[in-house]
Amino acid sequence: MKVLVTGGMGYIGSHSCIALYEAGITPVIFDNLVNSSVKVLEQLKKITGTSIEFIEGDVSDAVALEQALRQTNASAVLHFAALKAVGESTEQPLRYYQNNVAATLTLLEAMQKVGVNKIIFSSSATVYGDPQYLPFDEQHPLRATSPYGWSKIMAEQVVNDLCCAASDFLAVSLRYFNPVGAHPSGLLGESPQGTPNNLLPFIAQTAVGRRPFVKVYGSDYPTPDGSGVRDYLHVMDLAKGHVAALLHHQADKGFHTYNLGTGQGHSVLEVIRAFSVSAGKEIPFTLAPRRAGDVACYYADATKANQLLGWTAEHSLQQMTDDTWRWQSNYPQGLEYSDE
Ligand SMILES: NC(=O)c1ccc[n+]([C@@H]2O[C@H](COP(=O)([O-])OP(=O)(O)OC[C@H]3O[C@@H](n4cnc5c(N)ncnc54)[C@H](O)[C@@H]3O)[C@@H](O)[C@H]2O)c1
């Protein structure tokens, strides 16, 4: 089986290419490199021992997409390509709707034209907004708190509507909780450009000496230690969730949603402690005011994915921080600026 992986040079897409390859599925990457480096291909080759095919292109480009789908004879698309910075989305909403919603329409049209009728879509726990109850299950009402979040809700709606209209179309929307960690080889991980927005890359860059300290956003939340709680899951577990979704949904049609998370919440302070153990040093941090738009706590009910896909997140928080540290200490500047 061959699949087209949009955004396959990015953090989650590249790790998913490894899981696909290991499952005997051939990934072909389609990416415009807006938030990734071509150096990822060398790392994928070192890990898998094979050259993964790469097509440089933009998901907004219908002609390039149709050509890629025809040329590769893909039987499904894994659609990771998107812009993902929540804060930036509030400043540039049109860019986010264009790239995450309009480009998804272009992709779906190209798929229909070429006769590819299966998509695995990268969604997010952010679609649930402020928790009305916890853990979040897939029935929790959807309400985003940023243009980025709305772009995921809108794209899910578009895909859902297409599944209602086209009886031969299959779509699986995977709602990721907080993906962290790196490939255990230490050869591939997250290389954010500029100052990281997310907690793990910030801690990792602090541990490696690129930043003086971590700011803990909020110490007065109604959580056990006052800092924010999230459901962190290892990126390789997440990657395997895509393989599970692809293999489970073969002959059926329609729109399916799954939460992918561990079901367990960890606080910012717990994550910093686990990272200190991995790095064998104290991570300097300071308590700071809450970050605008953050919620105190959320975590997944992943029972549906456990039962229907046979998928369970297997890595502990300590393994997540161990793997992140291995990657960050091998490549302190990430891939883009590395001498390797
Ligand atoms: N990382 C997270 O915390 C998280 C959480 C929930 C959901 N997601 C979703 O998962 C997906 C992958 O996220 P990631 O963390 O790997 O992000 P990433 O930025 O590392 O990867 C996205 C990739 O898509 C590419 N891309 C973006 N727009 C494109 C376009 N128009 N055409 C072609 N390529 C394009 C980028 O160059 C990049 O390689 C995204 O859809 C994101 O919204 C991520």
Ligand SMILES: O=c1ccn([C@@H]2O[C@H](COP(=O)(O)OP(=O)(O)O[C@H]3O[C@H](CO)[C@@H](O)[C@H](O)[C@H]3O)[C@@H](O)[C@H]2O)c(=O)[nH]1
């Ligand atoms: O420097 C930092 C960065 C983050 N945090 C806290 O760490 C937790 C996690 O924050 P972050 O890593 O930024 O993740 P989220 O804000 O939970 O959002 C992520 O996870 C969502 C899915 O759950 C995705 O949709 C988003 O794109 C992705 O950024 C929160 O309590 C933050 O307040 C800090 O204390 N200091």
